[in-house]
Amino acid sequence: MTAQQIRALARHIDTALPGDRSRLPSGWPHEAEAALLDAIFSARATYGTPTSGVRRVVANWRAHRASDLDDLTALEAFTDAPDHLAEILDNRQRVPGNYTTKAEAAALAAAALADVGIAGSGQLGDGRTAQEALYSVPGLGGATWETFVLQLGLIGPAALDTMRGFVAEALGPAESPVTEAHALHLLAAAAETENIPPAALLNAAWRHGRTRAIAPKPLSA
Structure with missing residues (x-):
């Protein structure tokens, strides 16, 4: 060098x-919810500023939660109410492939991760199980996974x-x-x-x- x-x-x-x-932005260390939202909502979208785009989505969720964002079961709770989650996040963009809204994909991904015992940033392990869980959601793939872990401070x-x-x-x-x-x-x-x-x-x-x-x-x- x-x-x-x-x-x-x-x-x-x-x-x-x-x-x-x-x-x-420097990512969302120790905040799995924010990292997941970032990874999903940044796909084929303008990242924006602290008050627009992806960071506005995360800010809206933070205001709703009024707590740390490291418990994916909070997003999982919206698997049966994705429209309500979209209202909270104030974003109705759809995932690549137009399978679902990004809000619904976030809830489904959170559920898939929680189902395999990964509800927080400290439970990723070697990442393989988490990766498979994320890939199970239509519209989410390699770029989503790489962005998710990068927001948590890991490089895929x-x-x-x-x-x-x-x-x-x-x-x-x-x-x-x-x-x-x-x-x-x-x-x-x-x-x-x-x-x-x-x-x-x-x-x-x-x-x-x-x-x-x-x-x-x-x-x-």
Whole structure:
């Protein structure tokens, strides 16, 4: 890791990510409910500001709960009343594939996780059981899972590869292939240089990669 590489990554951050640092949330450590809502409602949606988009959904739920957000059974309780949950969250967007509203998917995912003994952030274990539970809900898949665990402070393989790609994009093709470990070290150094909380930068790099992945591809000739 060199000073030149850190400067290149800092320039890429300034270009690729929002200039308003308030738009770079640091995730929801120890708050499984918030992490799950974030993962589901951020799919194919504008993330927004602290008072709009996904964070507004989480804020609406926090106001309803008036407590810590680390008990998925609170969301599970709405499996038979998804419209009421949508009213509380003030959001009726639907999941990719149009299977259900995102509110209903959140309740179903919370129920699936709680059914396998995962009701809070400290019960994920190695993640495999939780991943299978989340995948059982129509419209939820790999990106939802990776976002969910990243909001809790864990980095899944797809998110890690996206962060590696973000750093490789910053350094350019002249650099040697960027390893995952090297990418994380550079991101940590750039976060300090740019005065960004490290978790916020990791989240932003992941969201940047997701946005690029779902952008319409140009038609070939």
